[in-house]
Amino acid sequence: MAGESHRIVVVGAGFGGLEAIHHLKGAAVEITLVDRRNHHIFQPLLYQVATASLSTSEIAWPIRHLMRGRPEVTTLLGEVTGVDATARRVRLKDGAQLAYDTLILATGARHAYFGHDEWEPYAPGLKAIEDATTIRRRILIAFEKAERETDPAVQDALLTFVIVGAGPTGVELAGTIAELARDTLAPDFRRIDTHKARVVLVEAGPRVLAGYPDDLSDYTKQSLESLGVEVVLGAAVTECTADGVIYGGKLLPARTIVWAAGVRASPAAEWLGVPADRNGRIIVEPGLTVPGHPEIFAIGDTVSLAGPDGKPVPGIAPAAKQAGVYVARVIRARLAGDPAPPPFRYKHQGSLAQIGKKRAVIDFGWIKLRGALAWWIWGIAHIYFLISVRSRLSVALSWLWIHTRNQRSARLITQGGDEDESRARSG
Amino acid sequence: MAGESHRIVVVGAGFGGLEAIHHLKGAAVEITLVDRRNHHIFQPLLYQVATASLSTSEIAWPIRHLMRGRPEVTTLLGEVTGVDATARRVRLKDGAQLAYDTLILATGARHAYFGHDEWEPYAPGLKAIEDATTIRRRILIAFEKAERETDPAVQDALLTFVIVGAGPTGVELAGTIAELARDTLAPDFRRIDTHKARVVLVEAGPRVLAGYPDDLSDYTKQSLESLGVEVVLGAAVTECTADGVIYGGKLLPARTIVWAAGVRASPAAEWLGVPADRNGRIIVEPGLTVPGHPEIFAIGDTVSLAGPDGKPVPGIAPAAKQAGVYVARVIRARLAGDPAPPPFRYKHQGSLAQIGKKRAVIDFGWIKLRGALAWWIWGIAHIYFLISVRSRLSVALSWLWIHTRNQRSARLITQGGDEDESRARSG
Structure with missing residues (x-):
């Protein structure tokens, strides 16, 4: 890729991160996708692995395989330890740094024990x-x-x-x-x-x-x-x-x-030193950017956001995916010099749960x-x-x-x- | 089962152990199958798991599921640490003991580093x-x-x-x-x-x-x-x-x-204190029994045996299976009071290897x-x-x-x- 391309770093290859990359296809950007793991997992069926119903490889795919047809995307297996928002660099555990023009944090959540x-x-x-x-x-x-x-x-x-x-x-x-x-x-x-x-x-x-x-x-x-x-x-x-x-x-x-x-968000708020709710989720702007940093987007389970009805956007796959689509749209508009799209609106498509x-x-x-x-x-x-x-x-x-x-x-x-x-x- | 049934303990749920149990179906015996693992694996395709071609559950089956239709077989997850051949008991790591009338050792081999x-x-x-x-x-x-x-x-x-x-x-x-x-x-x-x-x-x-x-x-x-x-x-x-x-x-x-x-046999020879070859394999009698113990059979990769042509029986699945079939036949003959079958004869069916x-x-x-x-x-x-x-x-x-x-x-x-x-x- 040309060195002048707009550099995007995406942290996290969950539903939100992958959807953002998917909807950036064809844009004049150079994307680096970083994840601690080499695989994307289909979390809604993870409980079926825990109960011996499905095997691990049925709900997990190598991330770089998913990016096979996207030469402008470089996949890295690595652990992010911090973000230098001033220098616009992501720090990895092994000391490496990734420079970005736009950063997308889609780092998800872990289960939490309420202080225990x-x-x-x-x-x-x-x-x-x-x-x-x-x-x-x-x-x-x-x-x-x-x-x-x-x-x-x-x-x-x-x-x-x-x-x-x-x-x-x-x-x-x-x-x-x-x-x-x-x-x-x-x-x-x-x-x-x-x-x-x-x-x-x-x-x-x-x-x-x-x-x-x-x-x-x-x-x-x-x-x-x-x-x-x-x-x-x-x-x-x-x-x-x-x-x-x-x-x-x-x-x-x-x-x-x-x-x-219960779950607790990834430490993305700590990396940035920005306000978080009591579950550690970044309180983002209506346009899914981090306060004070229009070049940093945060999506999915790692953010706290109220929907148009005032109810919080739920921590489910469709919500993360919609946010990913939205962020891609905003980035495309910026690159084209178009006016910014209206704020993100989560559209609830439904809730499903299997009992047996x-x-x-x-x-x-x-x-x-x-x-x-x-x-x-x-x-x-x-x-x-x-x-x-x-x-x-x-x-x-x-x-x-x-x-x-x-x-x-x-x-x-x-x-x-x-x-x-x-x-x-x-x- | 009636307490007077002939008690058989099978150690190891590889090809040999399972085949012996399969061919004992319908015999008046009470079988306990012990393995350190809960699953039988299809070893000839294990390299395909190591190279990401197959997933683990495609070549592994829960042992007790394979024994589902055999009420006379009890499957135990446990590690054998020794055999008391005089008292006819198998010792498990947690201190439990299993009494047997006939013991089948089908404990396989591990890879070996020639002393390194x-x-x-x-x-x-x-x-x-x-x-x-x-x-x-x-x-x-x-x-x-x-x-x-x-x-x-x-x-x-x-x-x-x-x-x-x-x-x-x-x-x-x-x-x-x-x-x-x-x-x-x-x-x-x-x-x-x-x-x-x-x-x-x-x-x-x-x-x-x-x-x-x-x-x-x-x-x-x-x-x-x-x-x-x-x-x-x-x-x-x-x-x-x-x-x-x-x-x-x-x-x-x-x-x-x-x-x-290279491989080295399981420590079965040490459990019994019987002669072994330099790879730790028990040197069995032509009838696959352990010297001095007609009630103890040993089969598969844990034994050393020369075929009718003088060449050693290879450590492959068909050889272990044939030995399992043979042992079941000998046990059936003994239970029926019939004369002992002729010594085990390995029949080589062929060698196969995939290159690519x-x-x-x-x-x-x-x-x-x-x-x-x-x-x-x-x-x-x-x-x-x-x-x-x-x-x-x-x-x-x-x-x-x-x-x-x-x-x-x-x-x-x-x-x-x-x-x-x-x-x-x-x-």
Whole structure:
């Protein structure tokens, strides 16, 4: 590329970052895309990796492969440690610096423990591929240990699975773990009855899927209960330990805990020294720029923004993608010397959550759906949004086997990457 | 099961152990199958996981799922630490003991460094799923680092991949890494030319695929060279370090080394205190029993046995399977009070190795094949021997994409399980 091209650095290859790059195709720019990982993941289905339904490669694609047809995009595997907004440079961990004319921060969020990071070893969250394989390993190992355990109290704790937080991820995890225990694993064990596994969904608020209409929340709770999930509402978790979860002043002995109760933004606000909300999200201008820095955009889960109705823009894939499209439009307008587009307007297309086989809830706003039809729409929509024909075929094949034969192909316990686990558990 | 059933403990769920259990179906026995891992792997395709061609779940199945239809078989995830042959008990790491009437040891082998275990951090071998993902990570990270490296000497070392040992695994790895660099990765990198990656196959002996006829070895060497692999024969590796490989007194700077040069049997001989060959393999009786213990069978890669022609039975899947079938027959005969079957006779069905796309060699004994036809037979045979329709469809789909579009779906760098790596590499 010519040295005079407008240099854009994009940090983060999630939905927002990729969509911005996609919509900059053909513009006279030189783009550097930096991510800590070599792969983009389809986060809406990450819980299916955690529950052995899908394998990792079905929902993850090498970032540089996605950029194969874009010679003006250079992909770098690297960790950003700071931004020098004055010199317009991004600093990487190994000391390298990337100069930019425009910076797009699309760095996402991690799960958060409300100031209790010491709970993480006991209650992993679900954001990266490694989180999913860690949770998968813990769930599968719990059943294996239970099969060999002779102490009934320990066996009960091994067969108790607690999910903290009843948002979409918590609901989907709880429903799928229940089906895994009852349908998939039951014929494979000899000494334990996997139907007796307890799946407990603990939520501090008054209902599940708080963002959904009341009747869909009710339906979801009933559906989960019919799958055998115990739904505990209005119960704030006050501690997670190697022994279990404490809520309402009582310990529920459980060896497997999954955290789905909260997220915290990436440290992008700290890199810039700009105002953030209590979850660390950058409070951006209506045009998605960082206050005082029109050349720095921030999008997706790492920003806090109110929609036109005053409600916060949700931290979901379509919102990040819309922001990516918007930022590309603003950059194109600037390069062309056109007037700036009007402020970003988030358009909510709908909320979808799967509860279990042939059960899902959808809130399109103008229509609410639940049950089998909602499940079909959920499945088709998710396959449609996967990248590449190959992944669509592969996921369709995996789902066909799950739904017709209760077989989950990714029931692999693999070692490593889980030092926290060995530290946390002595059993 | 009734307490009086004949109790069989099978250690190891590889090809030999599973085949023995398969052929004991319907016998009045109570079987306990113990393995350190929860999954059986299809080892002949493990190198395809190491080279990002297949994902882990395509060649691995949960052992207890395979035993789903066999209520008399109990599967345990556990590590055997010893055998008390007098009391007829298998000791597990957690202190538990398993009583047996008949014991089948099918514990396989690990790669071996001829007394140089200190090389392992620099030159991982390929036996377990984790080995494959470690090698995959190292290969992919080497390209990522090379893309960012500014020092040409370091970049060259990052783009040099050394495979030690030119048996089937070494040949298959070398050919596939060369194709990965040239076909799959080339369009994805901007700063480096992946065609310049060096793949060096180092062999101490005088030819590649020593177990094959001379003309197939020659064809394999030429094919590898046409793929760009440098084949170095008669060169014994004298050291593996973080900087590279030393052979012929010279250092070849390389950041990625894969060990395919030798194996050592599991410690089964040590558990029993019985004679072993120099690779630690139990020298079994012609009836596959351990000397002095007619109730203990040992099969597969953990034993040393001469075939009827005096040549050693090779450490390949068909040999382990045939031994498993034989042992089941002997046990059935004993239970029925029938005379003992004649000694085990290994029947060699053929040797197959893939070199690259549309290139393979096959030695059936009565006919030798090479090139495209051999490759088709190789592919069909491997798909045929996979367990389950699901895996066959999935692998066929993956291969279709590799061969038509050069896409390898499992190009994921995931963290963890690789402490050796961080210890070994400072770069």
